[in-house]
Amino acid sequence: xxxxxxxxxxxxxxxITWGFGLAVGIGMIGIGPLFASLWPGFDHSPWDVNTxxxxxxxxxxxxxYIFGRIAxxxxxxxxxxxxxxxxxxxxxxxxxxFVLAALALTIALMSS
Numbered sequence: 001x002x003x004x005x006x007x008x009x010x011x012x013x014x015x016i017t018w019g020f021g022l023a024v025g026i027g028m029i030g031i032g033p034l035f036a037s038l039w040p041g042f043d044h045s046p047w048d049v050n051t052x053x054x055x056x057x058x059x060x061x062x063x064x065y066i067f068g069r070i071a072x073x074x075x076x077x078x079x080x081x082x083x084x085x086x087x088x089x090x091x092x093x094x095x096x097x098f099v100l101a102a103l104a105l106t107i108a109l110m111s112s
Contacts, residue, residue, distance in 0.1 A: 015070055016074045020068065020071045027060070029060055030057050033056045034058065052101050052105050058096075059097030062090055
């Protein structure tokens with residue numbers, strides 16, 4: 001099983017506690033901008049700001065998924081059907097969301 005450096009360097013109990021705590025905390029922060037950018041009741045007139053909120057929400061939710069997956073992998077460590085830690089795809093999704101948010105912010109600042 002491929003693991004990240006965090007999986008090797010920190011104790012199991014710390015990975016469980018911090019992983020679940022950060023997953024819930026960052027996920028609750030990220031779900032707001034994500035819903036605000038997709039919900040039909042919000043004003044969607046400035047498309048660049050809406051795209052920035054979408055990228056920020058996707059990036060934060062992907063980071064929350066990574067921490068949650070690390071915590072679940074620590075809980076099931078040593079079991080017969082253990083869950084594997086996050087793959088590189090989750091990191092690419094998070095990075096892509098943050099790049100999208102940064103580009104949309106740049107466009108919003110240049111156009112105003």
